Amino acid sequence: MTREDFIAVDRFSFFYGEKQALHDIDMRIPERRVTALIGPSGCGKSTLLRNMNRMNDLIDGVRHRGDIRLNGQSLYDPKVEVISLRKRVGMVFQKYNPFAKTVYENVVFSLRVAGRNRKRELDEVVERSLRSAALWEEVKDRLHDSAFGLSGGQQQRLCIARAIANQPEILLMDEPCAALDPTATLKIESLIRELKEQFTIVIVTHNMEQATRCSDRTAFLYMGRLIEYGDTKQVFENPREDETEAYISGKFS
Amino acid sequence: MAQTNTAFATTGRSRKGEPFVWLTAAGLTIGVILTLGLLGLVVVKGLEVFWPARLVVLEVEPAEGSGQGTAAGTVAGYVVQERVRRDLAGKTHEEIQVFRGNRELHGEKFVFLDRADIAETRQPGDLLLVERLEGGHVIGRAGALELAGGERLEAGAAGFDERLEQLIEESAGRREELKRIEKDQIGRNAKRVKELNLEAKLAGSDAGVAAELAELREEFERLDGERGEIRERLEADHFVVESADGREIRLAGGELLHVFRPNEAGFLGRLGEMFRRGWTFLSSDPREANTEGGVYPAIFGTVVMTLVMSIFVTPFGVIAAIYLREYAKQGHLVRAVRISVNNLAGVPSIVFGVFGLAFFIYFVGGLVDDTFFPDAEEPVYKSGGILWASLTLALLTVPVVIVATEEALAAVPRGVREAALACGASKWQAIQRVVLPASLPGILTGVILAMARGAGEVAPLMLVGVVKSAPDLPIDGVAPFVHPERQFMHLGFHIYDLGFQSPDSEAAKPMVFATTLLLISIVVVMNLAAIVIRNRLRKKYATSSF
Ligand SMILES: Nc1ncnc2c1ncn2[C@@H]1O[C@H](COP(=O)(O)OP(=O)(O)OP(=O)(O)O)[C@@H](O)[C@H]1O
Numbered sequence: 001m002t003r004e005d006f007i008a009v010d011r012f013s014f015f016y017g018e019k020q021a022l023h024d025i026d027m028r029i030p031e032r033r034v035t036a037l038i039g040p041s042g043c044g045k046s047t048l049l050r051n052m053n054r055m056n057d058l059i060d061g062v063r064h065r066g067d068i069r070l071n072g073q074s075l076y077d078p079k080v081e082v083i084s085l086r087k088r089v090g091m092v093f094q095k096y097n098p099f100a101k102t103v104y105e106n107v108v109f110s111l112r113v114a115g116r117n118r119k120r121e122l123d124e125v126v127e128r129s130l131r132s133a134a135l136w137e138e139v140k141d142r143l144h145d146s147a148f149g150l151s152g153g154q155q156q157r158l159c160i161a162r163a164i165a166n167q168p169e170i171l172l173m174d175e176p177c178a179a180l181d182p183t184a185t186l187k188i189e190s191l192i193r194e195l196k197e198q199f200t201i202v203i204v205t206h207n208m209e210q211a212t213r214c215s216d217r218t219a220f221l222y223m224g225r226l227i228e229y230g231d232t233k234q235v236f237e238n239p240r241e242d243e244t245e246a247y248i249s250g251k252f253s
Numbered sequence: 254m255a256q257t258n259t260a261f262a263t264t265g266r267s268r269k270g271e272p273f274v275w276l277t278a279a280g281l282t283i284g285v286i287l288t289l290g291l292l293g294l295v296v297v298k299g300l301e302v303f304w305p306a307r308l309v310v311l312e313v314e315p316a317e318g319s320g321q322g323t324a325a326g327t328v329a330g331y332v333v334q335e336r337v338r339r340d341l342a343g344k345t346h347e348e349i350q351v352f353r354g355n356r357e358l359h360g361e362k363f364v365f366l367d368r369a370d371i372a373e374t375r376q377p378g379d380l381l382l383v384e385r386l387e388g389g390h391v392i393g394r395a396g397a398l399e400l401a402g403g404e405r406l407e408a409g410a411a412g413f414d415e416r417l418e419q420l421i422e423e424s425a426g427r428r429e430e431l432k433r434i435e436k437d438q439i440g441r442n443a444k445r446v447k448e449l450n451l452e453a454k455l456a457g458s459d460a461g462v463a464a465e466l467a468e469l470r471e472e473f474e475r476l477d478g479e480r481g482e483i484r485e486r487l488e489a490d491h492f493v494v495e496s497a498d499g500r501e502i503r504l505a506g507g508e509l510l511h512v513f514r515p516n517e518a519g520f521l522g523r524l525g526e527m528f529r530r531g532w533t534f535l536s537s538d539p540r541e542a543n544t545e546g547g548v549y550p551a552i553f554g555t556v557v558m559t560l561v562m563s564i565f566v567t568p569f570g571v572i573a574a575i576y577l578r579e580y581a582k583q584g585h586l587v588r589a590v591r592i593s594v595n596n597l598a599g600v601p602s603i604v605f606g607v608f609g610l611a612f613f614i615y616f617v618g619g620l621v622d623d624t625f626f627p628d629a630e631e632p633v634y635k636s637g638g639i640l641w642a643s644l645t646l647a648l649l650t651v652p653v654v655i656v657a658t659e660e661a662l663a664a665v666p667r668g669v670r671e672a673a674l675a676c677g678a679s680k681w682q683a684i685q686r687v688v689l690p691a692s693l694p695g696i697l698t699g700v701i702l703a704m705a706r707g708a709g710e711v712a713p714l715m716l717v718g719v720v721k722s723a724p725d726l727p728i729d730g731v732a733p734f735v736h737p738e739r740q741f742m743h744l745g746f747h748i749y750d751l752g753f754q755s756p757d758s759e760a761a762k763p764m765v766f767a768t769t770l771l772l773i774s775i776v777v778v779m780n781l782a783a784i785v786i787r788n789r790l791r792k793k794y795a796t797s798s799f
């Protein structure tokens with residue numbers, strides 16, 4: 001059974017200082033589906049995504065209005081610990097960013113910071129996560145080499161393995177294929193389709209084909225507003241709004 | 254398209270920047286030339302000190318109108334430098350400076366001779382260069398050995414050279430023995446006597462203390478006897494050297510350090526002698542107001558002080574930088590702190606010395622002495638020592654480490670921090686596990702710079718514990734083995750002391766160059782070690798090439 005409002009964004013507005021980046025966003029993101037956020041550069045996709053694990057808290061002078069609920073629980077509830085929240089929400093970034101550590105230590109990082117150090121458990125997690133990230137076969141002999149020795153696509157898949165190692169419920173991906181070549185991109189897309197069996201995935205992408213290939217829902221943002229949100233098929237084949245149509249047909253970027 | 258003119262301009266406007274390229278190249282060239290010139294001078298002069306020069310015998314017959322007024326006679330020695338002097342009448346004289354040694358005969362170790370006065374120059378093979386404990390080198394011909402039992406062995410007799418070598422070796426062993434008795438045994442004895450006397454004064458004497466004192470006195474008598482015997486033995490044999498002008502110098506066997514025939518030695522022999530001199534320089538204590546012997550205590554002091562300093566400065570600087578960069582709210586206050594830290598690097602180093610003297614020695618040292626050594630007769634920590642010197646230098650170099658660490662931290666990409674936080678790490682965990690390892694090479698660069706700066710600093714040290722002669726090392730075999738309160742010697746100060754405070758600056762000149770070369774080499778070696786470590790780390794934590 002999947003929850004339709006697994007992530008609930010309620011009239012959410014967000015400000016960087018005086019600049020408002022999001023205007024009253026209202027959307028429901030279903031459980032174990034892939035939801036794509038599309039829109040021109042600067043429209044607020046990353047801002048929205050980064051609020052789902054409160055990554056934007058780190059920036060000075062930001063404030064918000066409205067609420068985001070995760071499985072019914074408000075993220076901004078004063079009782080919520082940001083650290084435990086982030087354990088439930090994994091994140092993959094546009095620019096692959098492995099740590100200056102071995103492949104193995106990269107994957108188990110989230111377990112180590114949670115104080116889980118049992119070797120047996122870690123070994124299992126490494127194999128499972130790397131298999132899920134379709135990387136196991138390529139790196140199983142170099143687990144204890146530096147992660148920087150991997151190719152760009154491998155590094156990005158390593159980052160995905162790292163993000164899912166601690167079994168989060170949600171996986172946020174901010175343009176995960178932006179720095180990759182077409183082959184690596186295809187690999188990661190098929191990976192996303194597999195991962196949605198286990199995780200609720202929100203992905204930001206500039207690539208229309210990618211959104212159609214791997215997402216179930218698509219949200220189109222424009223100038224900080226949610227213009228259109230619906231099934232991917234419907235949004236791309238039959239957009240309700242003119243701006244959406246203009247954007248997906250490449251009339252503006 | 255038809256081919257018209259060339260696609261790219263090859264001269265003219267596109268080369269407008271060229272002069273600036275030359276300008277920058279010229280800047281670099283001048284810098285490199287200055288650096289290499291300085292290093293080259295130090296290296297050549299420093300190594301020259303150890304290279305054994307040929308000894309010459311000069312027959313001096315003063316010519317008409319020469320300025321030096323040297324008496325006629327024979328001079329033996331080696332040429333130190335040549336120069337041209339212009340006298341009052343405007344006539345130029347080519348002069349040479351000769352090291353002739355034999356201070357007891359001539360008073361001065363050096364003599365200037367006008368080339369015009371020199372009638373003849375010879376290089377006899379049998380000239381000796383004798384190193385001795387006191388009085389500087391002796392130059393002359395081997396005369397005879399007068400041995401303890403009234404036995405006399407003439408030079409050239411069978412077994413003479415072997416007997417001389419043996420004598421030198423024996424005396425070295427005896428001096429060693431003497432030192433052991435004086436420093437270890439008599440020193441321990443005296444210390445215990447002092448303790449017992451104090452005890453008796455405080456608690457009233459009792460039979461046990463009196464008995465032990467008597468025992469100690471007996472032991473002292475015995476040791477003193479042994480000492481006297483060895484001293485006598487050291488004076489018993491004599492080596493007679495004939496100087497070039499025919500006079501005799503009687504050297505006690507105990508004074509002899511080394512005998513060398515520079516004119517007979519081939520290239521390999523001289524090379525060997527050079528290494529021997531180099532090794533003596535590195536490994537032995539200074540003699541003769543630091544103008545002879547080695548600089549071992551100064552090397553030891555410099556290295557220990559620099560290491561202790563980096564042990565203090567690294568954690569302190571890194572922690573401060575972490576707070577400044579990662580935790581403090583970036584506002585006016587932090588900016589002010591940062592500017593102050595940077596300016597701290599511009600404060601004259603002597604000011605740090607004054608601060609160290611006032612704060613560490615008088616205040617902290619005073620407190621330590623009052624609390625832990627209330628009845629010591631002399632100040633223990635309330636006087637200059639290697640600990641206070643290291644702390645003072647740590648303070649002096651902390652801006653270097655802070656600035657380098659801050660830069661290294663700032664260079665860690667934001668993505669890496671965010672990734673760590675997104676994995677559920679707390680801020681401290683992210684810093685400790687991800688940011689610090691990634692910035693370690695940069696931090697080490699800062700530590701390297703701090704070490705180089707600290708090792709070369711002299712002025713503040715003069716106030717907080719460096720002395721021209723410190724017979725006891727800060728780490729030795731006497732319990733408790735580490736003596737952070739002890740004064741120490743330092744190569745930088747040694748250079749200053751030799752060059753400008755020495756009674757015989759002419760004799761000290763070679764030592765100045767050699768010591769400078771050594772200090773530079775030590776800094777280079779320490780830096781190289783740190784660079785090797787850093788490159789290892791860098792390979793391990795190479796930043797992702799994106
Ligand atoms: N740290 C920040 N401080 C101030 N303004 C910011 C900050 N980050 C983003 N913004 C602004 O918020 C708006 C939305 O930015 P956001 O990064 O969410 O865009 P985006 O849709 O992800 O764009 P892109 O596709 O180029 O990544 C932009 O106008 C941007 O200038």
Ligand SMILES: [Mg+2]
Binds near residue numbers: 045046047174
């Ligand atoms: Mg973005």
